Amino acid sequence: MIDLTKKAGFGLDQRHRAEQRFQWAGKLAIATSLLFLLVMVGSIVTDASGVLRQTQIAVDLDLGPENVNPSNPQAASYGRIVKSSLRDMFPEVTRRKDKKRLYNLVSPEGSFEIAAMVTDNPALLGSVQTLWLTASDDLDLFLRGKVDISLPPKQRRISDAEITWIKILEDGGQLRRVANWGFLSSGDSREPEIAGILSALIGSAFSLAVCFALSFPIGIGAAIYLEEFAPANRISDLIEVNINNLAAVPSIVFGLLGLSVFLGVMGLPRSSPLVGGMVLALMTLPTIIIAARAALRSVPPSFKEAALALGASPVQAVFHHVFPVAMPGMLTGAIVGMAQALGETAPLLMIGMVAFIVDIPDSVLEPATALPVQIFLWADSPERAFTEKTAAAIIVLLIFLICMNLIAILLRRKLEQRF
Amino acid sequence: MSIRLTTTAAVALLTVAAPALARDQINIVGSSTVFPFSTTVAERFGKSTNFKTPVVESTGSGGGLKLFCAGVGEKFPDITNASRRIKSSEVERCATNGVKDIVEVMIGFDGIAFANSTQAAQMSLSLRDIFLALAKNVPNGDGTTQPNPYSTWNQVNPELPEVKIEVLGPPPTSGTRDAFAELAMEGGCKSFDWIKALKKSDKPAYKSLCHTLREDGAYIEAGENDNLIVQKLQANSAAFGIFGYSFLEQNSDVVQGSTVNGVAPEFEEIAGGNYPIARSLYFYVKKAHIGMIPGIQEFLGEFTAEDTWGDEGYLADKGLIPLSTSERKVWADKIDALIPLDM
DSSP, X not given: OHHHHHHHHXXXXXXXXXXXXXXXXXXXXXXXXXXXXXXXXXXXXXXXXXXXXXXEEEEEEEOSTTTSOTTOGGXXXXXXXXXXXXXXXXXXXXXXXXHHHHHTTBOTTHHHHHHHHHHHOGGGTTSEEEEEEEBOHHHHHHHTTOSXXXXXXXXXXXXXXXXXXXXXXXXXXXXXXXEOTHHHHSOOOSSTTTOOSHHHHHHHHHHHHXXXXXXXXXXXXXHHIIIIISOSXXXXXXXXXXXXXXXXXXXXXXXXXXXXXXXXXXXXXXXXXXXXXXXXXHHHHHHHHHHHHHHHHTSOHHHHHHHHHTTOOHHHIIIIIIHHHHHHHHHHHHHHHHHHHHTOOHHHHHTTOSEEOOSOOSSTTSXXXXXXXXXXXXXXXXXXXXXXHHHHHHHHXXXXXXXXXXXXXXXXXXXXXXX | OOHHHHHHHHHHHHHHHSSOOOOOSOEEEEOTTTHHHHHHHHHHHHHHSSSOOOEEEOOOHHHXXXXXXXXXXXXXXXXXXXXXXXXXXXXXXHHHTTOOOEEEEEEEEEEEEEEEETTSOOOEEOHHHHHHHHBSEEEOSSSOEEEOOOOBHHHHOTTSXXXXXXXXXXXXXXXXXXXXXXXXXXXXXXXXXXXXHHHHHOHHHHHHHHHOBOOSSXXXXXXXXXXXXXXHHHHOTTOEEEEEHHHHHHTTTTEEEOEETTBOOOHHHHHTTOSSSEEEEEEEEEGGGBTTBTTHHHHHHHHTSHHHHSTTSHHHHTTOBOOOHHHHHHHHHHHHTTOBOOO
């Protein structure tokens, strides 16, 4: 007895110290990963902050009858009106090259904005109006101090002449910064100052809806059959091994399958979220099946046995007693699968969703792109202002992900069985 | 849980989708180099006409031509962009799938910059210097070759600084890489007379000698994203990068292009044909789709308008180097008459 206690107490201090060391190492690991996360999110947020506001420039436009035909305002050349107004503001600019720089202060979108304003409010026609138009990305970057003016003029995008014009405009109160709602309410554009995320956001939402509608019922059905009803034989083993293998197949393979089957054989429309969702569903199915089977296995067997003992049929026992208890676990699995699907671009490349799409899709059959694709396309664009758009799109993707997880947590809370 | 409901919904979705809908927007695929220009025109076209904005996919030149040549019909793309000319093998492939009449459009030029950080001195290189610095095997003076022995620029050419050779460039899948190998590497390679003679006697050997880049770490494959290469050059002022002119133009505050054979990669020099590493950009139109998909002819009209691809057009603002006025005229006439490609 005494020996045993001695033995138990042997090196107690040393073992306590070892435990302390381990705990510190654990805390350090968590602190380091938190620090990395903070740095990453911090840098994305600082980059993205430029997207919150956009610059507008006030231009006096002559919308008189000689420029705009009041009965057909859409046919007018608003681009020409903007250019002549800018020339009137700075009459000293005469060289062709300088004029071009002057015109570049206003976004090419400006003329379309005037057309839209005139359509909304025909009262603007007939006289000179001061309208606020979106300024170009270069002007916006300059105002926010993102252009290093100490560099020689050849090395920057804004020349000395442009700086003088901008200063004059600024002093005259003809520049203002407004909230940039367009980023959330418009589709993609090649002009960074007006590019928006909505088409990609809706494309992702449509694809994921299709993906969930297909993969969740099929996945859960397969899992219930395999776990509760399938006879234990070679074929079942073979299926199980294959499902586990499929979960590890590179996602581009599913894209190739989608290209040949959904587009080639079934003739579904290219670039559509329907096909995107179907391909993503194939990709998430193994994840959902594996997670659902694990959830079913974790239900105590006594539930099913008790139901069977009281006379329930196997189907009743499973669907009335096992399935509801396993449901929260299955949902978690489904959300993990969907989160994976949300971040995928590789399979979408094959079915034509890595594309420039301006129009916002109305249905799952219209061409659409997805959030990660939009991030990829913007990151690849030469224009400097797209750096901020890229960061902002990443934040939108993260918020989308958080919302999805939140819904899953709420659903799980609601469905959780208490016993 | 409404499993039955979701299943019904899924089945309903599929049945709705089954009848193929008539496509009413142009579908463009192809090169990622032409993508920024093609999308700009597509966006303007969508905004200024009543047609829907064309969908432009970035699939790479080869991938685009493969899709394009797969057949005629709504399922297949109408236009493909390419950063190189279509190959005769691709024309044949198209023909076997029923794609007979293809209209070729040359839209302009793209310069490939050989640039470094503005923190370092600007370099003045010749094509021969580039070839000697980056080729896997280089001539050793007696008509034979040796594995590339050079590790610093001054070993290549005593006039260059003593800086380690470190070049970031695109991977072999990239069209930019092909163009670089063909224009810069081969250009420097054939400046040796005996190699030039080799072209006639043993073409495969000539090609492998001239086009193969070294794999000992001096040439670093930095991915297809040119912005990434620009960022890496900022971090490492000793390194050089290979990327498209539009990225050089947008980032002129942090990177500078080396002069090649005495010519700087500037707009006027590339447009004038003086800068040696410049290639033509194209797109190809399926003639059978004109009339079948609305707006193709109008789209061609928008693309070939002087306001678009001219010297002062909006594509020049996006970094496209325009064709000369006379060339534009020739191409515009060809396109207007929809004269098919003849190879």
